[in-house]
Amino acid sequence: MAERYHLLIRNATVVDGTRAPRFAADIAVRHDRIARIGRLDDAAADLEIDASGKVAAPGFIDAHTHDDRLMLSAPEMAPKISQGVTTVVAGNCGISLAPMPAGRRPQTVPPLDLLDEDGGWYRFPTFRAYVEELQAKPAATNCALLVGHSSLRVAEMNDLGRPANADEVTRMRERVREALLAGAVGVSTGLYYEPASAASTEEVIEICKPLAEFGGIYCTHMRDEADRVIDSLEETFRIGREVGVPVVISHHKVVGLPNHGRSPETLALITERMKSQSICLDCYPYSASSTILTVSRTAVASKVLVTWSKPHPEFSGMDLDEVANRMGLAKDAAVEKLLPAGAIYFSMDEADVQRILAFEHTMVGSDGLPHDAAPHPRLWGTFPRVLGHYARGLGLFPLETAVYKMTGLTAKNFGLKDRGVLKEGAFADITVFDAGTVDESATFAKPIQAAKGIDTVVVNGQVAWRGGKPGGARAGRVLRRSAC
Ligand code: ZN
């Protein structure tokens, strides 16, 4: 009798997420797991998908997101599912939606307003309350969650312009412990940003102490990615050593014209330190960054695009020079009128971006900002751009390496067991795509567009994307870290 499965993906070229060479096979799924990989001519299934001429890879893991709220407010997760992403790491750059006790006003504290600028979504007094809501109303993608240091500071401190005192440190540390117990995989910081820039290295070390006990991970948007990038790397390594946990350098880059070409220096230091401690890094495949709008940040960019503005939504998507012209103001004065607002900054060197992306240990993370009116195209385009533009187009690395950077490597670094690889027994998170056509459609001018070449996306055995539209499944789970 023919073996019967729930889902069969036939005639695929399997790129399994380990960097092993591609091979031809069928993939059979039963419930939420991969049951068989091989020639399964006699098998039958409730749903059969012909993947002739296409690649089947592990579902992509977005190593760096700000999807904390998107999973609740737009659970179909179209910007991510449409790219083949099946798991997102949320809560990055020090900003997490939870925990936030009632009565605080995080929406008035940039960059916390990137998650919510009207005040309704920071409504989880504990991390557990947030996890429970995600479990009760699952999104289309899985998630691994970080608790953000800036959110903790807003929750516990009335003056963000100084290091935390002993009581505040104790309370933040207790909140870290609560988050880890509830299922967070680690802590993130955004020491670059105003709500956390006054924090001392010692403050971060002290509040991160529970990470060691729970096998958590420390992710950081470093204090400085420009002139003092080396000092910031050293600070990050010290935090990792003193807490005794792996560190993730978020969206690694070197910013500002005087620093162009410094990536060989940063990557050499990372390589050297990797011999004695656990260090991971991610990057997005663009030479423009995106965050809140400020005068100081516009000063170091060659070009600035407005991504949103609360008082002036009509300027979303426009060049700041053009906005200043229309307002009849100098650039700095125009910025003041636009606030609170977000922006895209052209401030990196393409050669550095390619060197960092190609670095053996670099994971792919979008850093997409899902609530911006005119978002950076990385929100919808990151993964197809790596596969299309950088791997196929420029030949920066083979397809197998590109897939590894967005699957197996990321699952290993974040301790996501049985994810990120296609093998029998692993969870059935699978992305089928056309390696010949896959690419981003999003552009800086038209950033909200589903990618080309993504055929089918399966999350925990259920179809979440098919034929250019959502498949309806909301099978995402909150993943825990199993330290390996
Ligand atoms: Zn960041």
Ligand code: CU
């Ligand atoms: Cu970020």
